[in-house]
Amino acid sequence: MKNSSASIRHCSLPLILSLLLAGCSQREQNVYQGYIEGEYVYLGSSQAGKLTQLNVARGANVKADAPLFSLDAVDETAALDQAQHQLAAARSQLADIQTGKRVPEVNVSRAQLAEAAANARKAALQLMRDEAQYSAGGISKAQLDDSRANADATSAQVRELTSQVEVARLPGRSQQITAQQAQIAAADAIVAQARWKLEQKRVSAPADGLVYDTLYRVGEWVPAGNPVVQMLPPQNIKARFFVPETIVGGLAPGREIALHCDGCAADVTAKITYVSNNAEYTPPVIYSNESRSKLVFMIEARPSVADATKLHPGQPVTVTLK
Template sequence: MRAAWLAILLVAGCAKEPANTYQGYVEGEFVYMASSQPGQLVKLAVARGQTVSANALLFELESANEADAVRQAQQQLQAAQAQRADLATGRRPQEVNVTQAQLQQARAEAERLGLQRQRDEAQYRAGGIARAQLDDTRTAASAAQARVRELEAQVQVARLPGREQQMRAQQAQVDAARAALGQAQWKLAQKQVHALDAGLVYDTLYRSGEWVPAGSPVVRMLPPANVKVRFFVPETAVGALAPGRKLQVRCDGCAAAVPATISFVSNQSEYTPPVIYSNATRSKLVFMVEARPAPEDAPKLRPGQPVEAVLQ
């Protein structure tokens, strides 16, 4: 395309132009709006030629599977958090009450067997019972005391939270579930694409009902800041140009000149026609220069439109 424009500019250059006026054309840096996820296009919210504001909805893809994935991830996170809370609080109060009741019974039995041991020891000293019966009584009393200590320990353990290793493992499960939820929510959000900046909807590439592959653009936009003017200056004039210099852009049909600012000056020269370089053809060397109008003036220009750049 540049070669064709250079040929046009060469022909136009044959006409007498003021020393500070150069032929050029308008170019747009288009933004191709796409989703990272595939899906059927269920809503195209804009039309070609429409001007939209920043964050305006451009299009929406079918998202039933992604919405289900978000709900599943939310439930898994809730389950993991509930398990973490359960580990932190120990056993349920009802379970602790059962163990405490068993402890009371064990204490009562231990007290009864302790009294029985005292009576049997007195009887043994008086010669009323055999040594074997006393040993049985002592063994039963000792077992009852051990049972009391066991149940007391169980009550204490029941009131303790989960072990540190268990808590860390469950916290990891919570973190993993939260990350999965974030990923599912991100995928769901990708099914709706909004404009990053205000601009012109230059073209729409799909229709409602069509399948859109992942990464395939649906809307082509042209923000005002992406409109620029390209023109070419000879070697003798490029040294005086630098980014920031002001100029006026004139075009057929423009009610008034459009102010612009130089944003780029090429460091590489090129030829207007395809010729072999020599000192005789040196005058045909040109350098590309780009200038950008203010965003509020950009809609006055159209990509591909021939213009004149008048340096100030």
């Protein structure tokens, strides 16, 4: 009996070890090592200027549209003010063209017309008298010609002033109005450009996120395009890991995985968002049929926005395929 028991124990031990190893091997097939990566957003201004205000500090969490920093904007404010005044002047000129002359100006033209009409009547009466005198031989032909010329001149002046009064009551010509409208459009564009440049001196957060770093101090000159604040929105946090060639064919975007990290209260669920089409080698080797087992493919997965804040760039994680 003793030999029999020893024999049973001797036979079962390799079996148990093989089962344990098989179980470990089975679990490790779906477990891979990876790390957390962040896609940073570098926020700067398209305009250069001295940093006058820094509203955030490194490590702070900010909401979308929260002010981040401001640059000196004296020149931009003055340019916008000038552009707005030029636009107002252009609009006033258009209104003046469209309304014609003012009432006092029209009244002056009417008074001149009345005077010219009176002179024309007087000249017409004088011509009638001179024609009668010339028929009776009382005046010379030259005096009659002078009387006729005066009557014609005063009559022409009446016609001219009559036209001036009519024109004074008309708006500007269509070509003048069109040209002035173009001036207004140009001035409006200058205002929009000046306002945009001014707005560029104040930069706000594009989304909720972590202020990962600040790159300038108040008082420093910031060249155009240089980032002042480095942000990390939670939706820009992702896990990256590598799987062997034998596994990659069964992975596709949308598949869930579990991320385990040291110190995390619980595993974090993520979804695969990217499966690389390019193979890599674990050590650098020359490709052959024997080295196919060393081929790996990069996989990226993103957790939900709520869970992303639990993870940190550079943090190692253990990835379990579900």
